[in-house]
Amino acid sequence: MKLPQIIDTDIHPMPKSEDEIKSYIPMPYRRRYTFDSYKYYSQPVQESRLDVKISGNDWIASNPDIVMEEHMDRYNVEYGILLPRAFVSSNPFIDMANNICIGFNDWLMDKWLEKNNKQGRFKGSILVNPQDPIAAAKEIERCANHPHMVQVMVDSGSRAPFGHRQFYPIYEMCEKYDLPFALHPGTDGVGINDSNTLGYPASFIEYHTLLCTGYMSHLVSFITEGVFERFPRLKVVLVEGGVSWIPPVLWRLDAEYKALREEVPWMKKRPFEYFTENVRVTTQPLEVPDNKQHMWTMLEALDAQNTLMFSSDYSHWDFDAPDYIMRSIPKHLIDPVFSETARRLYKLPNKDLNLEGEKSETLQSL
């Protein structure tokens, strides 16, 4: 199967070691930093693909050359949007969290976006700490003019839904610099964050299945709190939160709005209009029911042609291979999902990989 040129909207670059990322975190916070993730909600089988090449004892997906060769070149990925994982929003120590963001952003710019990015195919996300919106806004200002930074990102874990006005300083900066605001699952119900579910999930399967509930909460909050009226140019990217739940939730909201408009009179448009104008979603993990047609109906309801963007989640365990997603969606969505919508959102010029002598192999079945 010949793959089209792809924009992959969710790739996770890692530091090669704790020491590497520490060297970018400002003193004195560097001294106290340890890399940690989810504790009780860690994936119990394997966090990352086991077949990904690593160099020596380096952490997985920490070598830009390997990511370029093994993922980007192999699957004809024209641009990869990099989302580093630092899990800052679970941290009770706000200054520490802010400084971890500074460290990760400096590391990303230095190692991935400058030193090892000759073709400019790696694009970065400015990591911010939503617990401290003022500091987050400053951090956006500091990094926004970097030519390869294309969005702002936070964990979906939070103590408040992102429609709340305390987050406005972040959205002001996103509008000012024309940067989408991306949410990536992480730290939900971890550390200081509220659980996105009723109580705390017991198992990873329960936790991971229900990550979409946090996204429901954020999406409904953005719309009902009027964020997109106040910041009409703001684009929100819901990364890795699932897809098929969106139409039913918006249908519910639409039904409620007809009776309860007076509670939220700043809402001027119907929910789907805000969604198609201001929100983008990513594929992985795309729900693939036994009867594909069920999902295709949801994709149509979602206006997937204009809202859905391909993501692989490389190198995590639940990676979606591009050829698998190609087989899972209707043909007319292939170009919009695999590149066109992301190209518009991130304003990425067309880069012909063939002309640049890149490998553009025809995939053989593995």
Next chain:
Amino acid sequence: MKPYKVCKVEDLKSGERKLLTIEGRNIGLFNVKGKYTAIKNSCPHQGAPLCEGRVEGMTVVKKNRELEYIRDGEILRCPWHGWEFDLLNGNSIFNPLKCRTKAYKVTIEKDPVETYPVTIENEYIFVHI
């Protein structure tokens, strides 16, 4: 089906595996506690190199919430999403009838073209595809 000679019996010890390409087909050959088994090196889910995954046992319910870890060394887990497969037949654990990878016949034979006297050292593992 044609037999393909892979290696001497003693070159694949219990718990070991070999990744093979025979006639363009990627196959994993395993010694599962003395039983030889070969399955297609491709996960039916997304085509990942299944036979590069970990070989483990599986957790089952013994009674109520009492758990038991059984069949250690007989279960292969996909290196991507971690789906479990029975190494002895290529069937997945979660849906053995509908989700499975192809299993190939494996035999132990002396090499028919060798004319010198047969001893155990002359026995080879053949995969039939």
